[in-house]
Amino acid sequence: MTKYYAEPFKIKMVEPIKMLTREERIEKIRNAHYNVFYLDSDDVYIDLLTDSGTGAMSANQWAGVMVGDEAYSGSRSYKNLMASAKDIFGYEYFQPVHQGRAAEKVVMPIFLHEGKVAISNMHFDTTRAHVELAGARAIDCVIPEALDTVNYHPFKGNMDIERLKKLIEEYGPENVGMIIITVTNNSAGGQPVSMDNIKKTSEIAKSYNIPVCIDAARYAENAYFIKNREDGYSDKSIKDIAREMFSYADLFTMSAKKDAIINMGGLVGVKNDPELFEVVKARTIPYEGFVSYGGLSGRDIEAMAIGLQEGTDFDYLKYRIGQMEYLAEKLDEAGIAYQSPVGGHAVFLDAKKLLPHIPYYEFPAQALAIELYIEAGIRSCDIGSYMMGNDPDTGEQIESEFEFTRLAVPRRVYTQSHLDVIVEALKAIKERKDTLKGYRITWEPEVLRHFTAKLEPLK
Known part of the structure; x- marks a missing residue:
């Protein structure tokens, strides 16, 4: 029998949600130009578009909101955040910003410009965008095992170490602006990166004098996987594992809207380079605001200080990732493919396997997302060729290695019952999968098109 880990909390406040009729949902997605980002949240029953900023804050966090210090400079909440971050990451310097992409906007142009490349186990959408906006090129270097969605590998998010060396030699060490380690590896299916792989990546980077940056959005979930899957870490705390992870990098960017369980906020961390931190501060002030608030209200900063600590709680992480494991086991029973083993923050359905008749340039993962909304009012999103966009040099549609x-x-x-609704909806879609059609884009912006592009179904 499939195991569900009970919530390590009790529910004190509820928010009503409603289910539209199927006919209403068809009309809503048509009016949204078949782009789930255009849907109103009131028209969504179960919202799985993102785990970013959509979590439920705790009683302690809401209490912190009420005592947040809104001083423009040197606030008490800022000091609390600095102490909380140092306790977890072990770094010397931290800069709050309003979210993860703001951290990337501050950091990327310091290291990247035209003629440079950034190499990552996989760039996520905003990271790739900021690399390219800086004039550089983003190169993905995940292990080949990640491409096999069926067979088990404990750390499918790992950097391909041998290919990393070849890429550095191919482009020239002087042209590699930075190496980015994304934990967990979102684009590969929320897959973790092992401590051994982080260490080896760091050693290679240092041998070429290339800085290492961790994309730390889901660092606590990654630490949980290390604790449970990697030899030598079962007796270590999540914080101890996190400190070791970050010791192998020079800096990090972080969307705190994930593992810090807040609705808005981000962080830049610099290990022990005061000169680099001065540049970070100088870039923050014109873009985000004074260094002690970085585009955030004091109440958000206070909630972040508390949420960083709550996100490292082992019982919470066991329940959190247990939800993904429960959902995955139900999908196994239904014969629905996903990136296996399941990731930390999401289940990544393998739309390429479910809808093999839809080619990448007709966006099978987007087609499945649209059908899931029509079937049960569930909003998800494409992590595939539709999200990848067009090659910045040729303008041609990029074929993603995954169609998730x-x-x-x-x-x-959400509760166990909500997860059961998701499974039943997918089972119904599987029954009629051969009738699903692809989509074409009728309008798109130049950057991050999946947020605002407009589509229509192919006849």
Whole structure:
């Protein structure tokens, strides 16, 4: 029998949600130009679009909101955040910003410009965008095992070490602006990166004098996987594992809207380079605001200080990732393919396997996301060729190595019954999968098109 880990909390406040009729949902997605980002949240029954900023804050966090210090400079909440971050990451310097992409906007142009490349186990969408906006090129270097969605590998998010060396030699060490380690590896299916792989990546980077940056959005979930899957870490705390992870990097960017369980906020961490931190501060002030608030209200900073600590709680992480494991086991029973083993924050459905008749340029993962909304009012999103966009040099549609429809589960929001609804909807779609059609884009912006592009179904 499939195991569900009971919530390590009790529910004190509820928010009503409603289910539209099938006919209403068809009309809503048509009016949204078949782009789930255009849907109103009131028209969504179960919202799995993202786990970013959509979690439920705790009683302690809401209490912190009420005592947040809104001083423009040197606030008490800022000091609390600095102490909380140092306790977890072990770094010397931290800069709050309003979210993860703001951290990337501050950091990327320091290291990247035209003629440079950034190499990552996999760039996520905003990271790739900021690399390219800086004039550089983003190169993905994940292990080949990640491409096999069926067979088990404990750390499918790992950097391909041998290929990393070849890429550095191919482009020239002087042209590699930075190496980015994304934990967990979102684009590969929320897959973790092992401590051994982080260490080896760091050693290679240092041998070429290339800085290492961790994309730390889901660092606590990654630490949980290390504790449970990697030899030598079962007796270590999540914080101890996190400190070791970050010791192998020079800096990090972080969307705190994930593992810090807040609705808005981000962080830049610099290990022990005061000169680099001065540049970070100088870039923050014109873009985000003064260094002690970085585009955030004091109440958000206070909630982040508390949420960083709560996100490292082992019982919470066991329940959190247990939800993904429960959903995955139900999909196994239904014969529905996903990136296996399941990731930390989401289940990544393998739309390429479910809808093999839809080619990448007709966006099978987007087609599945649209059908999931029509079937049960569930909003998910494409992590595939539709999200990848066009090659910045040729303008041609990029073929993604994955065609994932991501079911990103918000933290502390949905129950076992909601997960069961998702499974039943997917089983119904599987029964008629051969009738599903692809889509074409009728309008798209130049950057991050999946947020605002407009589509229509192919006849």
